[in-house]
Amino acid sequence: MVAIYAVQDSGSRGRLYPEVESPVRSPWQRDRDRVLHSAGFRTLQYKTQVFINHEGDFFRTRLTHSLEVAQIARSIARSLDLNEDLTETVSLAHDLGHTPFGHAGEDALALAMKDWGGFDHNTQSLRLVTALEARYHAFDGLNLTWEALEGLAKHNGPVKRPTPYFVEYDAKHHLDLQSHASAEAQVAAMSDDIAYHGHDLDDGLRAGLLSFEDIEDLPLVGEALRRSRDMERQIGREASDQAQRVRHETIRVVINQLATDLTEQTRRNLEALNPQSADDIRHAGYPVVAFSPEMREANKAIRKFLYARMYRHWRVNRMARKAKIAVREIFDILSEDPGLLPDPLRGHAKAADDVQRRRLVADYIAGMTDRFAMEEHRRLTDLSVLG
Template structure:
């Protein structure tokens, strides 16, 4: 068995689960974090990610990323980093796979619309909703709601982007039931999940953006984050161009960012010398990260991608239509809850804000195409790209 660093998360020392479980002798030789990963993979919410927007709403080609394929790519990068740092790969993978489960249909445009539609009930936040899905809304077990994940997995999902200083209502509810020490930093495995997410979408959005014809290769390779990698791949392969060279560029970029992260993180660990995962949480700072130069280049690249890809006129047009769908569904169901499916109607709370939050739970669980179908059913026709 591979030896883990003393500051790695250890399933044998887990803080446990909210609900006590009997021994798992009949469920195979898995530790707590392996069970968490498998519960996430087998969940309905995870399966729905295959029909939820990553960047492109209802992409008209089979080669674009969706939330599911993005999550798998994040997990692959996360496991690689965790192994190199002698950290727990299974916890890292679980966090990477689950980090987007709380996203509503249509990505950030859907989230913005749902947040506005539920402002009088506390609003909506996809990260807090991930916890709500995994602790309340998934119900595969006979004796409790949720997947009953370990404390370390829930903590990592709550705090992978850092301490929570201003939790939303959904996070407050989860924390009240199973306190997650929201004010501290999370494990190194959770910190890896956050950066693996950045590495994945920074680079795979290059591939998808070029494939869609919405960004220009010459502009992309002029960016400080990309220019060194482009110089390297064109020097190695002077006779190659087109998609093969772009694929090599994406691999080069991921490798460069991972290598930089590993070197920076190892230097920080050598400086801090944490002797346990608790020392990591008490460090008062994020340990996993890029060098200052890479971090600045990465921020600059994000600004470029927002200007050129995410806020491209064609993207904004579809996003605006998608937001209207979510807003119209929220308004329709709040005005007439009888329009809800039987299960959701029968379990609708009597009082606010729980009533509106229940409706938001239903909408947030929708895939893109299901949201369009429900809009056509309860509101009316809608113009969206082919495939919805």
């Protein structure tokens, strides 16, 4: 049983294209399964989180990140008596629109598309599940429920400046873009923060971009590190074994404390609001799912540290610069000469106007994995590689 303020299994606003509901799965179980089986979800396994895919087998990718977000979100949703399946669906789908090479690839495409309708990964996620996935006879996209699409569109809050595609889709399937999303989508968004702060610290330490000394003074993280080191000293393991266990235990404690604080503060917020429906959460006027003030400040400090010391590290910057150049060159070459596109895109491009052609090329690039994008760049620019 879910709480009265959760999205109810019997209360869905339906799908854009009506379907007979399953006798054995809830609408959101079907949504989750459609996301898991989509081509867009599979490509996430070779898309950058921070490190480009070939830099190491054990660094997070967009796929492992999405799975970790879903695990954290589902645990929090269960604790708060929310709709776990809907929470999981939004968590798994939230990064479907990411380009190869992470934010570097997105920045390059956004600049290339600046005068042609723009590009951002949130809009691309919505386009993927509502138009680009071509799997079903009766419709394009995945035909997800209103609740899943609303969560995907608004998981970071009300959409104050909707992109042209948001406006276009909202006109035919109103997603109430100016309100907050359901508690389930809010949990997915906050779990995204928890997951990437935890695993980006982990990956940074593993890669040698960060050291234990670098994080000693970070709020929350420093205390978790001290406790972990003390435990290892008491156990007395070999130094070579200690470092890995200290790292894992530190990150485990950080993730647990963030998730616990979020759950406890959200309970207090729910008690104060006393919502009687999911719509009461949507129209509360503020995010109901939130950290305590103290943890919010700690979280900001971790984010600031990661941006300064990891995301802007010279090694990361070098790879990001190369990625931006590759993405922009692929875009420019294919936009200027659409005859170089593979079938069937080449035929579509010939029938398109300038805006449509560039959008088609952007969609093609956004759907690439890191590895495919590198190979495609070589095919288009290197005479020694067969086209």
